[in-house]
Amino acid sequence: MRPKEIILKAFEGGKPKRMPVTLFGAGMWSINNWGSTFEGLATDAEKMTQMLVDMSEKLQSDIVYAGSGYNNFHSAALGGKVKYPETGAPELEEAFIRSEEDLAKLNIEDIDKDETISTVIEALRRTKETIGNKYVVTMTAWGPFTNGARIFGEEHMMRATFKRPALVEKILDFATELLIHLYEPIVNDGTLEVISLADPTASGDMISKKQFERFALPYLKRFTDWATSKNVHTLLHVCGNTTDRLDLFPLTGASCISVDHKTDIAKAKEVLYGKMCFAGNVNPVDVMLQGSAELVENTCKQIIDIVGGDGAFVLMPGCDIPPHIPYENITKFIQTAKEWRL
Numbered sequence: 001m002r003p004k005e006i007i008l009k010a011f012e013g014g015k016p017k018r019m020p021v022t023l024f025g026a027g028m029w030s031i032n033n034w035g036s037t038f039e040g041l042a043t044d045a046e047k048m049t050q051m052l053v054d055m056s057e058k059l060q061s062d063i064v065y066a067g068s069g070y071n072n073f074h075s076a077a078l079g080g081k082v083k084y085p086e087t088g089a090p091e092l093e094e095a096f097i098r099s100e101e102d103l104a105k106l107n108i109e110d111i112d113k114d115e116t117i118s119t120v121i122e123a124l125r126r127t128k129e130t131i132g133n134k135y136v137v138t139m140t141a142w143g144p145f146t147n148g149a150r151i152f153g154e155e156h157m158m159r160a161t162f163k164r165p166a167l168v169e170k171i172l173d174f175a176t177e178l179l180i181h182l183y184e185p186i187v188n189d190g191t192l193e194v195i196s197l198a199d200p201t202a203s204g205d206m207i208s209k210k211q212f213e214r215f216a217l218p219y220l221k222r223f224t225d226w227a228t229s230k231n232v233h234t235l236l237h238v239c240g241n242t243t244d245r246l247d248l249f250p251l252t253g254a255s256c257i258s259v260d261h262k263t264d265i266a267k268a269k270e271v272l273y274g275k276m277c278f279a280g281n282v283n284p285v286d287v288m289l290q291g292s293a294e295l296v297e298n299t300c301k302q303i304i305d306i307v308g309g310d311g312a313f314v315l316m317p318g319c320d321i322p323p324h325i326p327y328e329n330i331t332k333f334i335q336t337a338k339e340w341r342l
Contacts, residue, residue: 001016001017001018002133002134002135003060003061003062003063003134003135003136004062004132004133004134004135004136004193006018006020006062007020007022007062007063007136007194007314008136008193008194008233009311010256010277010311010312010313010314011194011233011235011255011256011277012255012277013274013276013277013311013312014311014312015309015310015311015312015342016311016342017341017342018337018338018339018340018341018342019304019313019314019315019337019338019340019341019342020062020313020314020315020337021061021062021314021315021316021333021334021337021338022061022062022063022279022314022315022316023059023061023063023065023316023317023320023321023330024065024198024237024258024316024317024319024320024321025065025068025069025140025196025198025320025321026055026059026061026065026068026320026321027065027067027068027069027070027089027140027320028068028069028088028089028320028321028322028323029321029322029323029324029325029330030051030052030055030059030068031051031069031323032323032324033055033058033323033327034051034054034055036051037084038069038070038084038089038090039084039090041119042070042090042115042116042119043115043116043119044119045119045122045123045126046126048066048119048120048123049122049123049126049127049130052064052066052123052127052137053127053130053131056127056131056135058327059330059334060331060334060338061135061334062135062136062314063135063136063137063138063194063196063235064127064131064135064136064137064138065138065139065140065196066120066123066124066127066137066138066139066140067120067123067124067139067140067141068140068320069089069090070089070090070116070117070120071089071140071141071142071198072089072090072091072092072142072150073090073114073116073117073120074111074117074141074142074147074178074182075092075142075147075150075151076092076114077110077111077113077114077117078096078106078107078108078110078111078151078178079096079106079110080092080093080094080095080096080150080151081093081094087323088323092150094153095150095151095152095153095156096151097151097152097171098152098156099167100167100170103167103170103171103174106151106174108174108177108178108181109181111178111181111182117182120139121139121185121186124137124139124186124191124192125186125191128191128192136193136194137192138192138193138194138195138196138235139183139186139192139195139196140196140197140198141179141182141183141195141196141197141198142197142198142199142200142201143179143197143198143199143202143216143219143220143223143236143238144172144175144176144179144199144216144219144220144223145157145172145175145199145201145202145207145215145216145219146198146199146200146201146202147175147178147179148168148171148172148174148175149201150201151171151175152171154201154206157171157201158206158207161207161211161214161215165214165215168215169215172215172218172219173219175219176219176222176223179197179223180223180226183195183227187227187230187232188230192232193232193233194232194233194234194235194255195227195232195233195234195235196234196235196237197220197223197234197235197236197237197254198236198237198238198239198320199216199220199236199237199238199239200237200238200239200240202215202216202238203238203239203240203242203260204238204239204240204241204242204243204244204245204260204262204263205239205240205241205262206240209244209245209248212245212248213245213248217248217251217252220236220252220253220254221251221252221253224236224252224253224254225253228253233255233256234253234254234255234256235254235255235256235258235279236249236252236254236256236257236258237257237258237259237319238257238258238259238260239260239319240260240262240263241260241262241263242259242260242262242263243262243263243264243267243268246259246263246267246268246271246272247271249272249276249278250272250275250276254276255276255277256276256277256278256279256314257272257276257277257278257279258278258279258280258281258314258316259278259279259280259281259318260280260281260318260319261280261281261282261283261284261286261287261317261318261319262318263280263281263318265280265281265303265306265307266306268280268281268307269306269307269308269313273307273310273312273313274312276312277312277313277314278307278312278313278314279313279314279315279316280303280315280316280318281303281316281317281318282296282299282300282303282315282316282317282318282333283299283317283318284317284318284319284320284321284322284325285322287299288317288321288322288325288329288330288333289321289322289324289325289326289329291329292329293326293328293329293331293332296329296332296333296336297332297336300315300332300333300336300337301336301340303315304336304337304340309342311342315333315336315337317333
């Protein structure tokens with residue numbers, strides 16, 4: 001089976017011949033190790049495509065993520081400014097709405113005019129044409145709660161869930177429609193079979209289960225309902241310890257939920273198996289960055305032992321990987337999964 005077939009079978013609840021395995025995003029690592037920068041690729045679709053194709057063969061991850069690290073441009077295109085730090089992904093300098101009136105002035109179609117977003121989409125299409133028969137080629141974006149918090153401000157968003165919930169809901173309506181608008185052309189033309197979303201501000205370390213259920217879940221479900229109506233899978237990652245809300249994840253409608261290393265993977269198997277594919281959760285810092293290749297291998301085997309060989313599981317790091325992880329650790333991570341027969 002090709003890597004793409006293995007991943008799609010897992011997403012559909014099946015049991016492929018070997019353990020599916022993917023990094024999550026890996027934009028920082030890939031661009032750094034390809035010898036370029038986020039800024040250097042931001043308006044050059046040809047170079048971005050070459051980076052994605054070259055690094056897909058180097059990494060051997062079952063999924064290739066176009067746009068990883070460029071997520072903040074979807075917010076910035078509406079009126080914010082992006083800065084390029086010395087290391088790491090481009091950042092939004094500051095939030096830029098404070099009221100319902102500010103929100104009403106935003107135009108979703110402004111993202112169509114952004115050069116970097118257009119570059120990522122063009123690189124996505126070219127990469128899919130080049131390696132899309134072998135790998136799942138996806139494009140990443142922030143989920144609704146995180147995108148809303150980017151334009152409103154994380155601290156303001158947290159307070160507003162208690163003091164101005166109606167405004168938060170309007171922001172989330174907008175953020176969800178923004179995502180649909182972003183993905184619709186590349187879904188309609190058949191470029192995407194899988195959409196990748198990360199919703200880190202909906203983290204188990206930042207909002208309670210009750211807040212997640214009210215302010216994150218309905219908007220994720222609205223988006224995945226749209227994706228499902230187009231026969232497209234959604235891979236969703238939520239940061240932090242989400243053990244207390246595992247029972248809510250099937251209600252998101254996502255095909256696969258990726259959980260952080262802080263989440264109890266045995267509990268995830270208990271709650272999620274038979275309801276949805278789940279993925280995780282090797283510690284990207286303590287194990288992947290700071291550990292030896294032997295520790296990476298042993299950790300992967302421990303996680304696989306816990307989740308068992310029943311299928312509908314993907315081995316992944318617990319979040320995106322830092323840019324300076326030793327290549328031998330990534331190789332061992334991928335190899336350990338690919339040698340594990342189900």
